[in-house]
Amino acid sequence: DADVTQTPRNRITKTGKRIMLECSQTKGHDRMYWYRQDPGLGLRLIYYSFDVKDINKGEISDGYSVSRQAQAKFSLSLESAIPNQTALYFCATSDPASGANVLTFGAGSRLTVL
Amino acid sequence: GQQLNQSPQSMFIQEGEDVSMNCTSSSIFNTWLWYKQDPGEGPVLLIALYKAGELTSNGRLTAQFGITRKDSFLNISASIPSDVGIYFCAGRYSGAGSYQLTFGKGTKLSVIP
Numbered sequence: 001d002a003d004v005t006q007t008p009r010n011r012i013t014k015t016g017k018r019i020m021l022e023c024s025q026t027k028g029h030d031r032m033y034w035y036r037q038d039p040g041l042g043l044r045l046i047y048y049s050f051d052v053k054d055i056n057k058g059e060i061s062d063g064y065s066v067s068r069q070a071q072a073k074f075s076l077s078l079e080s081a082i083p084n085q086t087a088l089y090f091c092a093t094s095d096p097a098s099g100a101n102v103l104t105f106g107a108g109s110r111l112t113v114l
Numbered sequence: 115g116q117q118l119n120q121s122p123q124s125m126f127i128q129e130g131e132d133v134s135m136n137c138t139s140s141s142i143f144n145t146w147l148w149y150k151q152d153p154g155e156g157p158v159l160l161i162a163l164y165k166a167g168e169l170t171s172n173g174r175l176t177a178q179f180g181i182t183r184k185d186s187f188l189n190i191s192a193s194i195p196s197d198v199g200i201y202f203c204a205g206r207y208s209g210a211g212s213y214q215l216t217f218g219k220g221t222k223l224s225v226i227p
Binding site for chain 1 (some may be wrong): 147155220
């Protein structure tokens with residue numbers, strides 16, 4: 001099994017729908033992140049969490065919310081999806097005890113908003 | 115936020131050729147990381163650099179942490195078809211909020227057999 005598992009891997013939805021992307025990890029890391037990837041724009045940070053119930057906004061948090069109810073789980077929600085949220089979303093974890101912010105990524109969730 | 119300039123944006127090379135790509139920043143970084151993303155997958159860490167001037171290899175890959183601490187380079191020798199993918203640099207800068215990583219926009223590598 002993968003260290004960082006994202007579900008669903010692919011989702012097509014309509015404008016205005018609420019969408020949740022889920023992430024679970026077996027690495028025992030405290031820190032979890034959600035990134036968005038768009039062609040030619042690289043990876044941009046949406047939200048991050050350093051511990052259960054700890055939530056911090058990243059570079060592009062507008063239109064998104066997250067929940068960290070357990071160390072191993074970090075979910076990303078789009079309350080009312082819009083077409084420009086069509087993108088590839090990645091969850092990642094890191095272990096501050098490693099001495100550097102080395103991220104381990106999931107395989108990604110491709111979201112299409114029509 | 116911090117900006118990273120990664121170049122080139124894309125490369126088409128013949129199998130067997132060497133590849134070079136680089137990232138530059140406007141700020142001093144204290145960590146540089148290089149990731150590779152295969153099609154349909156998440157990025158995977160290739161090399162991590164922690165000291166200015168550090169040169170680290172991982173098989174056919176070699177990366178360097180620039181002396182100025184504002185740049186990093188990745189070289190791939192004798193490319194093979196499985197080197198195809200998107201390569202990302204990422205850095206952690208030395209200022210406030212320095213626990214976060216900034217990513218470059220990626221270099222898309224295509225290898226022609």
